[in-house]
Amino acid sequence: MQCERCGSLMALGAETAHNGRFLCRECHLDVLSPSGVCEPWTLQSSRRSLNDIQRRILTCLKAGSASLAELAAGLPMGEPDLERELGGLQRMDLVRVARKGGTKVFRRTT
Numbered sequence: 001m002q003c004e005r006c007g008s009l010m011a012l013g014a015e016t017a018h019n020g021r022f023l024c025r026e027c028h029l030d031v032l033s034p035s036g037v038c039e040p041w042t043l044q045s046s047r048r049s050l051n052d053i054q055r056r057i058l059t060c061l062k063a064g065s066a067s068l069a070e071l072a073a074g075l076p077m078g079e080p081d082l083e084r085e086l087g088g089l090q091r092m093d094l095v096r097v098a099r100k101g102g103t104k105v106f107r108r109t110t
Contacts, residue, residue, distance in 0.1 A: 003027055030080040053077065053085050058094060058108060065100065065107040 001015050002008070003024035015022040018031055050058075053075065060066060060074055068086075072079050086106055089095040095106050 005031070033080075033084070051085075054089055057082075057085060057089060061095065061106060061108040065098065065105040067100075067103050067105050071106065 001010055001012055001022060003010060003015070004021040005023050005027040008024055010024045014025065016025065016028040017023075018028055023031065056075060057071060060071055068079055068082060071086075072082050075082060077085075086095055090097065094109055096109050098105055098107060
């Protein structure tokens, strides 16, 4: 059987039905895990509690803006996980999203 989201092959019985689509385990977890994160209580405490990946993202964005694919190429994680981290940074007002030539790009605010 083939995953209807990513197209990867999976063993019969390993699929999960979600909203009428058959998904592999990884895609099912991605669909169930939204890209947003909890609102930070205060901006100051949030900035002090950045995780290592968030710090690396901010370091990558020091040189300017970058697309999701460009950021994913330089970090040890997939795009869905990276989107979650970027969502947290956006809520902390450390990263902004813009469009450049029809592509979504991210840039630092500070």
